[in-house]
Amino acid sequence: MFLIELTCENFRGLSAMRFAPGPGVNLIRGDNAQGKTSILEALLYLATSKSHRTNLESELARRGEGGFRIGAHVRRHDRDVNIEAAWWQGSKRIRVNGVNQARVSEILGKIIVVFFSPEDVALVRGSAAQRRTFLDMELSQISPRYLHALQQYRQAVKQRNELLRHPQPNDALLDVWDAQLAAHGATLMEERRQFVQQLAPGAAQAYEAIAEKEPMVLAYKPDVRLDASLSEILAASRKTDIRQGMTTRGPHRDDLSFDVDEKAARPFASQGQQKTAALALKLAELDLVRARTGEYPILMLDDVFSELDAGRSRRLLTAIPPEAQCLLTTTDLTAREDLFGASCARFHIQAGNLRREDA
Ligand SMILES: Nc1ncnc2c1ncn2[C@@H]1O[C@H](COP(=O)(O)OP(=O)(O)O)[C@@H](O)[C@H]1O
Numbered sequence: 001m002f003l004i005e006l007t008c009e010n011f012r013g014l015s016a017m018r019f020a021p022g023p024g025v026n027l028i029r030g031d032n033a034q035g036k037t038s039i040l041e042a043l044l045y046l047a048t049s050k051s052h053r054t055n056l057e058s059e060l061a062r063r064g065e066g067g068f069r070i071g072a073h074v075r076r077h078d079r080d081v082n083i084e085a086a087w088w089q090g091s092k093r094i095r096v097n098g099v100n101q102a103r104v105s106e107i108l109g110k111i112i113v114v115f116f117s118p119e120d121v122a123l124v125r126g127s128a129a130q131r132r133t134f135l136d137m138e139l140s141q142i143s144p145r146y147l148h149a150l151q152q153y154r155q156a157v158k159q160r161n162e163l164l165r166h167p168q169p170n171d172a173l174l175d176v177w178d179a180q181l182a183a184h185g186a187t188l189m190e191e192r193r194q195f196v197q198q199l200a201p202g203a204a205q206a207y208e209a210i211a212e213k214e215p216m217v218l219a220y221k222p223d224v225r226l227d228a229s230l231s232e233i234l235a236a237s238r239k240t241d242i243r244q245g246m247t248t249r250g251p252h253r254d255d256l257s258f259d260v261d262e263k264a265a266r267p268f269a270s271q272g273q274q275k276t277a278a279l280a281l282k283l284a285e286l287d288l289v290r291a292r293t294g295e296y297p298i299l300m301l302d303d304v305f306s307e308l309d310a311g312r313s314r315r316l317l318t319a320i321p322p323e324a325q326c327l328l329t330t331t332d333l334t335a336r337e338d339l340f341g342a343s344c345a346r347f348h349i350q351a352g353n354l355r356r357e358d359a
């Protein structure tokens with residue numbers, strides 16, 4: 001997958017921006033607060049309909065403007081895709097190849113990206129909810145079946161919880177929601193199990209390639225054991241659920257675990273190890289997406305060198321498959337100049353103005 005052109009109009013600090021990257025590695029250099037992350041954020045939004053920094057579109061519109069418009073032209077192995085997103089005073093419009101989409105989720109999977117930002121260390125250090133968001137976001141991009149099951153499952157949990165908060169919840173109605181939860185929950189668990197099973201060896205390999213030391217082990221930690229029946233668990237926990245007024249068991253309580261050097265990374269690993277583990281996870285997705293879709297996703301690495309030493313930075317760059325297009329931001333280049341070959345395209349951004357440096 002190859003980004004040919006990204007355009008932004010009044011998106012964050014970018015009043016009018018056009019970005020035409022090349023194949024391979026593209027370096028976007030600039031001081032703090034010049035708009036580097038905003039460029040990647042725009043492409044992330046076009047791929048997933050979400051920003052990693054906010055859920056409020058009003059924050060994405062340039063201050064003083066009533067809306068924004070962004071668009072991407074992407075070449076896939078079998079077709080070209082044009083995605084446009086526009087937001088104007090509270091209403092959102094998404095177009096794929098010029099056709100308005102009724103639902104925002106229609107854009108998922110049209111452009112597939114793997115995005116890494118410094119905040120992603122929260123995947124290792126943060127809450128289980130953050131790891132579930134990761135699973136949901138990544139699987140929604142590559143599996144329409146997962147996206148469908150997720151939407152249905154969330155709806156069923158919401159309805160069941162509403163029912164559980166009634167003074168006298170109706171058992172027959174609870175049976176109906178239990179059946180929904182069991183069916184869609186089983187799909188979520190099966191897809192998550194497969195995803196993590198496919199991801200874990202690549203993540204371990206990427207971790208070792210970057211860290212050159214201790215091993216890293218990634219595992220899926222489902223709330224309900226994979227060999228157990230979700231409907232039986234729901235039936236057995238119904239009394240507790242009624243008492244607590246919520247659904248206490250199921251894949252909405254799932255987690256992932258990272259072990260570094262045979263110890264849980266959350267309490268024991270150093271900041272650098274945690275960051276490397278999160279990065280390894282993202283790198284492993286490149287091969288997984290290629291195995292599933294026949295092509296690499298677009299890799300975006302935001303400020304990735306900020307906490308990595310020179311050795312880790314160099315090994316990271318060699319771990320990126322040369323065929324994958326990569327958009328990489330950095331503040332200082334002087335310390336890292338030797339890492340980049342002549343084939344890498346260079347851009348510079350200052351106060352939202354992007355220009356190519358090498359051409
Ligand atoms: N909605 C907005 N309107 C105008 N400027 C914004 C908006 N959101 C963020 N900014 C500005 O954009 C800059 C941050 O951009 P960012 O892409 O995070 O920079 P970088 O990644 O280069 O450090 C800040 O100066 C911030 O004030």
Ligand SMILES: [Mg+2]
Nearest residue numbers: 036037302303
């Ligand atoms: Mg930034």
